[in-house]
Amino acid sequence: MFTGRAVFHCFVPPFYGRLLGRQLIEIGYYSLPVVGLTAIFTGMVLALQSYTGFARFNAEGAIASVVVLSITRELAPVLAGLMVSGRIGAAMAAEIGTMSVTEQIDALTTLSTNPFKYLVAPRLIAGVLMLPVLVLVADIIGVFGGYLVSIYKLGFNPTVYLERTWDILEPLDVISGLVKAAVFGFLISLMGCYHGYHSRGGAQGVGAATTNAVVSASVLILAFNYMITELFFAI
Amino acid sequence: MANPIPKIEISELHKGFGQKTVLDGLNLEIAEGESVVVIGGSGTGKSVLLKNILGLLTPENGSIKVDGEETVGMSWPDRETVLNKIGMLFQNAALFDSLSVWENVAFGLIEGGGMKRNEAREIAVAKLSDVGLAPDIGKLSPAELSGGMRKRVGLARAIATEPEIIFFDEPTTGLDPIMGDVINDLIVERVKQLGATALSITHDMASARKIADRIAMIYKGKIIWAGRVDEIDDSGNEFVDQFIHGRAEGPIQMDVRAG
Numbered sequence: 106m107f108t109g110r111a112v113f114h115c116f117v118p119p120f121y122g123r124l125l126g127r128q129l130i131e132i133g134y135y136s137l138p139v140v141g142l143t144a145i146f147t148g149m150v151l152a153l154q155s156y157t158g159f160a161r162f163n164a165e166g167a168i169a170s171v172v173v174l175s176i177t178r179e180l181a182p183v184l185a186g187l188m189v190s191g192r193i194g195a196a197m198a199a200e201i202g203t204m205s206v207t208e209q210i211d212a213l214t215t216l217s218t219n220p221f222k223y224l225v226a227p228r229l230i231a232g233v234l235m236l237p238v239l240v241l242v243a244d245i246i247g248v249f250g251g252y253l254v255s256i257y258k259l260g261f262n263p264t265v266y267l268e269r270t271w272d273i274l275e276p277l278d279v280i281s282g283l284v285k286a287a288v289f290g291f292l293i294s295l296m297g298c299y300h301g302y303h304s305r306g307g308a309q310g311v312g313a314a315t316t317n318a319v320v321s322a323s324v325l326i327l328a329f330n331y332m333i334t335e336l337f338f339a340i
Numbered sequence: 341m342a343n344p345i346p347k348i349e350i351s352e353l354h355k356g357f358g359q360k361t362v363l364d365g366l367n368l369e370i371a372e373g374e375s376v377v378v379i380g381g382s383g384t385g386k387s388v389l390l391k392n393i394l395g396l397l398t399p400e401n402g403s404i405k406v407d408g409e410e411t412v413g414m415s416w417p418d419r420e421t422v423l424n425k426i427g428m429l430f431q432n433a434a435l436f437d438s439l440s441v442w443e444n445v446a447f448g449l450i451e452g453g454g455m456k457r458n459e460a461r462e463i464a465v466a467k468l469s470d471v472g473l474a475p476d477i478g479k480l481s482p483a484e485l486s487g488g489m490r491k492r493v494g495l496a497r498a499i500a501t502e503p504e505i506i507f508f509d510e511p512t513t514g515l516d517p518i519m520g521d522v523i524n525d526l527i528v529e530r531v532k533q534l535g536a537t538a539l540s541i542t543h544d545m546a547s548a549r550k551i552a553d554r555i556a557m558i559y560k561g562k563i564i565w566a567g568r569v570d571e572i573d574d575s576g577n578e579f580v581d582q583f584i585h586g587r588a589e590g591p592i593q594m595d596v597r598a599g
């Protein structure tokens with residue numbers, strides 16, 4: 106019900122460009138540091154871990170492919186999704202929840218403004234648009250993290266490492282990651298708005314809404330991650 | 341009362357939440373240009389009544405007519421036309437805290453009326469001065485205002501689109517008596533200037549006497565008494581007497597859990 110109305114109002118005018126712009130910046134730009142840091146450390150630890158595993162077989166080149174495939178297919182979208190859900194989903198639920206319990210949403214309606222268009226639609230659109238951008242950035246930074254460890258700590262040849270990375274990478278790996286990201290962005294915004302919109306009973310209700318938004322978005326992200334992976338890579 | 345069609349006509353309105361009945365066959369008529377105040381204890385469903393008229397809540401049963409037009413069951417484009425006639429001052433002002441004060445006041449003009457921001461800003465400043473606030477207050481954020489100032493901004497926002505009908509939800513609750521009286525004066529003044537129809541709800545008798553042409557008392561989901569403001573002291577209704585004198589003893593049994 107809520108989802109249907111929310112999506113409907115994303116496509117039906119009037120649109121609120123200013124609000125969409127603000128959400129794009131909030132979700133996209135301000136999430137860059139946390140997503141970037143997550144990606145670089147993940148790429149680095151991947152290289153280190155797979156070296157301990159692969160060194161025995163003298164298959165150091167495989168590290169490049171482990172790093173790039175794990176990052177683009179799974180880790181960048183999932184970790185970015187979880188980090189953004191903690192950051193943005195929580196903030197959305199708290200903001201909309203506060204508006205709900207202080208009658209600001211009622212006030213919107215009485216001023217002839219549809220709260221779904223004014224509050225929910227810009228957040229959903231921004232989530233769907235910005236998560237793929239963040240994940241693309243995370244892909245690049247994550248691979249770079251693996252490269253740093255491989256070159257400076259494990260002493261690999263930079264040219265060979267990059268060649269391996271390019272050879273193994275298929276467009277589908279990146280695309281599946283970006284599709285996941287768009288779905289995760291939708292889920293994060295939807296859960297943030299849904300739990301915020303339905304919060305009741307003062308500050309405590311808003312707190313509960315915030316927790317529920319993050320927990321439900323995180324669980325949904327992991328579940329949808331499995332389903333999308335199966336869609337793309339099942340034989 | 342020359343106009344035979346009431347501005348607002350509520351009949352047999354029923355609304356409950358789960359097991360609990362809040363409005364139980366409520367009837368109320370408000371004539372054009374009239375100011376009606378509904379009094380009643382807290383938790384008796386006064387706010388629920390306003391929210392039903394606004395369409396924020398949907399009644400289980402009954403009819404609500406605005407200008408003779410049935411509004412129960414109305415959906416968007418029509419609902420918007422009705423809402424455009426109505427301004428509302430919420431109990432705690434319900435100012436949008438992501439917007440500045442002037443953007444709050446201008447909200448209905450810009451988002452609802454499609455007015456240019458510059459033009460709307462000038463009107464917002466004029467409305468702020470109507471409620472006794474200086475233009476530079478407009479740049480502040482609602483979080484920086486005192487309770488009385490928030491109420492004034494809420495009032496300015498409610499009158500900005502010059503609505504035909506204005507609702508006031510507990511306009512003086514939470515204010516000191518002097519600030520309460522200032523708000524009462526502003527309400528009387530602004531409503532008169534707009535020639536608007538006003539429906540206020542309150543449990544503050546001083547405020548009710550000042551604002552009202554007519555007073556109606558809500559109890560157990562019904563209007564149990566209604567009459568001109570000068571009739572209230574000899575209403576002959578023991579519920580009304582108990583309420584206006586604020587006595588704990590009497591026919592009204594406070595359900596302590598209901599508040």
Ligand SMILES: Nc1ncnc2c1ncn2[C@@H]1O[C@H](COP(=O)(O)OP(=O)(O)O)[C@@H](O)[C@H]1O
Binds near residue numbers: 362386
């Ligand atoms: N959205 C809601 N959901 C459930 N119960 C509600 C809701 N809104 C109001 N109520 C209940 O309805 C009763 C009347 O509330 P209200 O109209 O706010 O009282 P008041 O007369 O003080 O304004 C209260 O008991 C309240 O708990």
Ligand SMILES: [Mg+2]
Binds near residue numbers: 387
């Ligand atoms: Mg109330």
